[in-house]
Each structure stands twice: as C-alpha cells, then as structure tokens.
Amino acid sequence: MMKIKDYIPIVGKFIVDDLRILAEKLKSKKIQHVNSTAVGGGVAEILNRMVPLLKELGVETRWDVIKGGSKFFDVTKKFHNALHGKDEGLTADDFEVFLETGRRNEQEMDIWGDIVFIHDPQPITLINKRTDNKWLWRCHVDVSSPDPTVWKFLQDFIFRYDSAIFSAPSFSRQLPIRQFLIAPSIDPLSDKNKELSQETVDATFRKYEVPRDKPIITQISRFDRLKDPVGVIKTYKQVKKHIDSRLVLAGGTASDDPEGQQVLDEVREEAQKDPDIHILLLPQNDIEINALQAGSDVILQKSLKEGFGLTISEALWKAKPVVASNVGGIPLQVKHGYSGLLCNSVEGAAYSIKQLLSNTAYAKKLGENGKEHVRNNFLLTRHLRDYMLVFLSLYHPEDIVCL
Amino acid sequence: MNAQIKAKEPFKFYTRMILPELTGLKADNLEQLLKILKEVSPSAIYHHTHRFLQQHQHLAPEPPNDFAYWVTEVLGEYRLGEKLASIDTVEFSTIEALRVNIVSAIEKYLKENPAAGSRTAHRGEEFYFVKSISFIFPTKHTARDRDEFVDELKKVTISSIYFHVFEARLRLGKGNNDFSFWISTSVGDKAAADKISKLDPYAYTLEDLRMKIIALITERTKK
Numbered sequence: 001m002m003k004i005k006d007y008i009p010i011v012g013k014f015i016v017d018d019l020r021i022l023a024e025k026l027k028s029k030k031i032q033h034v035n036s037t038a039v040g041g042g043v044a045e046i047l048n049r050m051v052p053l054l055k056e057l058g059v060e061t062r063w064d065v066i067k068g069g070s071k072f073f074d075v076t077k078k079f080h081n082a083l084h085g086k087d088e089g090l091t092a093d094d095f096e097v098f099l100e101t102g103r104r105n106e107q108e109m110d111i112w113g114d115i116v117f118i119h120d121p122q123p124i125t126l127i128n129k130r131t132d133n134k135w136l137w138r139c140h141v142d143v144s145s146p147d148p149t150v151w152k153f154l155q156d157f158i159f160r161y162d163s164a165i166f167s168a169p170s171f172s173r174q175l176p177i178r179q180f181l182i183a184p185s186i187d188p189l190s191d192k193n194k195e196l197s198q199e200t201v202d203a204t205f206r207k208y209e210v211p212r213d214k215p216i217i218t219q220i221s222r223f224d225r226l227k228d229p230v231g232v233i234k235t236y237k238q239v240k241k242h243i244d245s246r247l248v249l250a251g252g253t254a255s256d257d258p259e260g261q262q263v264l265d266e267v268r269e270e271a272q273k274d275p276d277i278h279i280l281l282l283p284q285n286d287i288e289i290n291a292l293q294a295g296s297d298v299i300l301q302k303s304l305k306e307g308f309g310l311t312i313s314e315a316l317w318k319a320k321p322v323v324a325s326n327v328g329g330i331p332l333q334v335k336h337g338y339s340g341l342l343c344n345s346v347e348g349a350a351y352s353i354k355q356l357l358s359n360t361a362y363a364k365k366l367g368e369n370g371k372e373h374v375r376n377n378f379l380l381t382r383h384l385r386d387y388m389l390v391f392l393s394l395y396h397p398e399d400i401v402c403l
Numbered sequence: 404m405n406a407q408i409k410a411k412e413p414f415k416f417y418t419r420m421i422l423p424e425l426t427g428l429k430a431d432n433l434e435q436l437l438k439i440l441k442e443v444s445p446s447a448i449y450h451h452t453h454r455f456l457q458q459h460q461h462l463a464p465e466p467p468n469d470f471a472y473w474v475t476e477v478l479g480e481y482r483l484g485e486k487l488a489s490i491d492t493v494e495f496s497t498i499e500a501l502r503v504n505i506v507s508a509i510e511k512y513l514k515e516n517p518a519a520g521s522r523t524a525h526r527g528e529e530f531y532f533v534k535s536i537s538f539i540f541p542t543k544h545t546a547r548d549r550d551e552f553v554d555e556l557k558k559v560t561i562s563s564i565y566f567h568v569f570e571a572r573l574r575l576g577k578g579n580n581d582f583s584f585w586i587s588t589s590v591g592d593k594a595a596a597d598k599i600s601k602l603d604p605y606a607y608t609l610e611d612l613r614m615k616i617i618a619l620i621t622e623r624t625k626k
Binding site for chain 2: 014015017018021022025144166169170172173174175178179180181182326327385386389390392393396399400401402403
C-alpha cells in the first residue's frame with residue numbers, strides 16, 4: 001500500500017504539504033463514501049486508492065457499497081445510457097425496481113458519516129436517510145444532454161443534497177444547490193501507471209500473441225457501445241489502407257455492466273477475423289493494461305460519450321500520443337495540437353492517427369506535453385486536495401474562505 | 404541598505420488553494436457572453452482571467468484568458484480575441500475595473516461588427532462560467548528581515564507566491580501585492596518595494612516570478 005510520502009518524488013513536497021494542511025482542518029469529520037461496486041470501473045479504482053490515503057492523512061474515512069440484484073443493475077445500466085442521452089424506453093416497473101432496491105439499502109446501510117459522499121445514481125436514494133449531516137452527490141457520467149425523464153426523476157433526489165460534483169463544465173446546469181468542478185485522476189504509483197521494465201512490456205505482448213512488427217494502435221476500454229469499439233475498428237480499417245499497422249482493442253467488463261458480452265460479439269463481427277486486429281478480453285490485470293499502453297505507438301479513445309475518460313490520462317502519463325473524441329471530459333485532458341489530437345468522427349480519428357504515425361517527432365512532443373499536463377492536473381494528489389476542499393466548502397458558503 | 408534591519412511587523416506567508424465552482428451559466432454567442440459577463444459573480448471573472456496561470460504553470464508566460472481563447476478558437480473572432488488577450492490585467496486593482504474593461508471591449512467590437520453578436524458556437528463548445536473559490540491558510544513560514552524573507556521565499560509553495568502577488572492585490576482589493584507592501588511599510592525599503600510593484604507578474608511563469616523577486620531583493624541587499 002502506498003504512503004503519502006511516496007508521491008513526493010512525483011509531485012513535489014509542496015503539494016503533499018498542502019494535503020497535510022487540509023487534512024488537519026478535517027480531523028474532526030467522518031467521511032462515508034458510498035457507491036455500487038467494489039471492483040471494476042473508474043469509481044471503484046479511485047476509491048481503492050483514495051480511501052487509504054485519506055485515512056493516513058488522519059481523515060476518518062470509510063467506503064460502503066450498496067447491494068443490488070441483476071434486475072437493479074439492468075435498470076441502472078439503462079439509467080447510465082439514458083443520462084448519456086440514449087432513449088432506453090424506461091418503464092414504470094424499471095423505476096420501481098430502482099426505488100425498491102433503494103429502500104432495501106436504506107434499511108440495511110448504516111449512515112454514520114458527518115459527510116456522506118454518494119457516487120453516481122445507483123445509491124442516490126440514500127438521501128432519504130438525511131439527518132443533520134452533510135450530503136454530497138458525485139456524478140461521474142456525462143450528463144450534458146440527458147434523457148429528460150431520467151434526469152427529472154434523479155433531480156428530485158439531487159436537489160436534497162448539499163452540493164453536487166461534476167467532472168466537466170459542460171455537465172453543469174443551473175441547480176438550486178452548489179456544484180463543483182472536479183476532474184477524476186489517475187494514481188501514478190498504481191500498477192496501471194507505474195513505470196514498467198521493457199521485459200514486462202514485451203512479455204505481455206507475447207502473452208497475448210500481438211507481434212510488434214508494425215505500429216500498434218490501442219484502445220483500452222470496457223466493451224460498451226458508448227466507447228464505440230465498432231467505430232474503432234472502422235477507424236483502423238481506414239488507417240490500414242495507407243499505413244500497415246495493428247489494432248489492439250482491450251478491456252474487461254464491470255460487475256454492474258450487463259451489456260458487455262453483447263457488445264463484444266458485435267465487435268468480433270466487425271473485425272471479420274482480420275489477423276491484425278487483436279480483441280483482448282482482459283481479466284482485471286492492471287500491469288497488463290499498463291504494458292499494452294506502454295508498448296503502443298498511438299492510443300485511441302473514440303468514445304461517443306465519456307464521463308471523463310481516465311484512459312487518456314493513463315496514456316498521457318506514459319507520454320503516449322493520443323487521439324481522442326471531443327466529448328465529455330476528454331478536451332480537459334487533450335488540448336488539440338498540444339497534448340494530443342481531438343476528433344469528431346471515424347474519418348477525423350483515422351486522419352489524426354495517420355498524422356501521428358507518419359510524424360514521430362510531433363507525436364513524441366504531444367506525448368511529452370501531455371505528461372506534464374497530467375502531472376499538474378490529473379494525478380491523485382490533486383483529486384485528494386479537491387475532495388478535501390469540497391468537504392470544507394460544506395461548512396463555508398463564501399467565495400473567499402480564510403481558515 | 405542593511406539587510407538585517409528588523410521589520411516592524413514580521414511577514415507571515417499564507418497559501419491558498421482553489422476549488423472551481425460551476426455556475427450553470429453558459430453562453431453560445433457574443434451577445435450572451437456579454438450579458439452574463441455584466442452580471443456574473445466577480446469570482447467568475449477572476450477564475451477566467453487567472454485559471455491558466457496555475458493550470459498551465461509549466462508553459463511559457465503570457466497565458467491567455469478564457470474569454471480571449473473562446474472568442475478566438477470557438478467563434479473565430481480573431482480581432483476581438485486579440486483585444487481581450489492583450490488586456491493588461493496588471494493595470495487593474497479591482498475585479499470590477501477588469502470586468503468593465505472586458506465588457507467595454509466586447510461592446511465596442513459588437514458596435515463595429517453587429518453580425519458577430521449572433522455567431523453561434525457548436526453544441527458542446529459553449530462558454531461555461533465557473534467561479535474560483537479560494538481557501539486561504541496560514542503557513543509556518545515567517546520573516547523578520549529581508550534575509551529571512553528571501554530564505555522563506557525560496558521555500559514556500561508557488562501557491563503562496565500566487566496568493567501574495569495576484570490574489571491579495573486583485574481579489575482581496577489591496578491594490579498592491581503583499582510583498583511590496585511589507586517591504587515598504589515594515590522594512591522601509593521603498594525602492595525595492597516599487598521595483599516589485601512595477602513587475603508585470605503575468606509575464607512570468609510562477610517559478611520565474613519567484614526567482615525574479617528574489618533577485619530584485621538580493622540586488623538591493625548587496626547595495
């Protein structure tokens with residue numbers, strides 16, 4: 001387990017000192033995080049790293065997970081898609097399944113935090129247990145153009161929280177509660193992001209039988225339609241007309257995502273057994289994901305919608321050139337032509353990949369700029385600082401807070 | 404000047420951390436931008452004119468403000484973008500004065516180019532207004548004379564320098580940076596204080612600014 005001092009060589013002593021100052025101000029507060037899955041997906045990944053560090057800093061913190069059956073997670077997956085703007089045809093029964101599971105969790109879960117920090121819509125109804133404590137709702141998804149029915153349903157709960165947190169300015173709208181902008185983060189010391197030996201990288205490519213005889217384009221993401229894996233293959237086919245290369249499309253599925261297998265089948269069909277397209281259904285193995293990113297020539301993230309897109313920061317941290325869709329939180333990480341290239345279509349993505357594969361010096365410069373941008377803005381230490389500032393803001397409504 | 408002259412009051416270094424608060428307000432053309440600019444919280448004007456200083460601290464100086472960037476890159480109004488980017492923030496001692504200047508630059512441009520008012524940003528590229536919430540904390544660093552001041556200035560975070568130079572002057576409305584005020588009133592070295600006041604802090608990266616202020620004070624100490 002990493003200690004807070006382990007981050008000093010990466011971000012500097014000053015940043016860690018700031019965290020200690022903040023933690024001191026929160027010594028008397030108890031923080032309770034609640035989400036819907038302990039494994040898989042960005043939220044669980046961040047909490048796994050963040051909770052121990054908050055504890056080490058002296059902020060009493062616990063992380064609880066709600067319970068739900070497959071029906072509940074089918075509905076919350078529909079909610080997830082609907083919040084991204086897709087018409088999911090939700091029925092009254094769907095909403096009842098959601099509320100019923102909510103009621104069961106309200107009965108079973110002990111709420112003990114001075115600050116209760118609810119992640120995403122799944123546990124949102126726990127606000128019914130509000131007493132005189134403070135409640136935060138953290139939205140990790142892109143809600144820039146949500147299905148109005150689902151938004152209206154959730155809104156009635158959201159308005160009862162003290163504050164909400166979104167990952168990008170475009171997700172905000174006028175709300176009667178305070179709302180803060182906090183980007184998620186990557187942990188530079190995690191297995192997924194630490195520097196690997198060349199031997200480990202080579203071994204991973206060997207294990208998955210991906211020869212490194214030509215440039216490798218990689219997208220790492222769950223097999224989820226919103227990540228547009230079929231669009232990734234279409235993009236690759238356009239690139240391959242001009243540049244002989246390989247495509248690695250690698251990911252797993254989260255335990256709260258029932259759609260994964262279906263999407264995987266669609267992807268395999270689109271790939272049509274092209275031996276240069278490597279579709280890898282990975283177990284949860286962060287070292288291998290790290291190695292695949294580190295050994296690739298271009299990292300692609302062709303999402304149609306994106307809560308934030310942490311795979312971008314992961315790739316940039318490895319100083320890799322990135323081509324990514326101009327959606328959600330991605331433009332916060334990729335400044336077009338400076339820390340990567342943004343695209344809006346299959347054609348645009350293919351054009352950008354060709355540019356990077358043909359101009360290696362340019363690609364290298366973008367990757368280096370990207371790494372510094374991530375160091376300053378998207379590492380776990382910045383995320384910890386922002387969360388502690390939000391905790392303090394719950395007790396200080398003013399714009400300039402003197403502590 | 405004798406560097407060991409004890410100050411009447413010690414200088415206490417503070418630091419500050421910023422949390423961005425979303426306002427939910429957005430503009431998709433110049434007319435809307437102007438309307439919101441006139442009414443929005445001063446903390447939003449401050450955010451959009453100072454955000455780049457910290458978020459892109461490793462870059463070259465002269466960071467653009469968000470208004471200039473959006474007007475140029477999204478609306479394609481290059482002439483107005485240049486006008487907004489060249490507003491000399493250091494000339495203003497209050498946010499309100501800075502707001503008036505930005506507003507009048509846009510109004511003047513719209514008068515000369517009425518068609519520009521309704522040119523619309525693509526969906527997803529609207530201007531979203533964000534406020535900076537500042538949390539100000541005392542640090543353990545204090546100085547009782549200029550030598551100590553230089554020593555501590557080498558040790559404090561760039562956020563501390565940022566606070567005393569930018570935030571204290573403009574956001575807390577003190578009209579001058581804290582360093583100049585202390586060196587002038589407590590140490591009595593008005594010449595060094597004036598030199599620091601005359602610096603354009605927006606023309607430096609924060610680390611370069613630290614080195615420049617240290618150099619100015621050390622140079623005076625040698626004399």
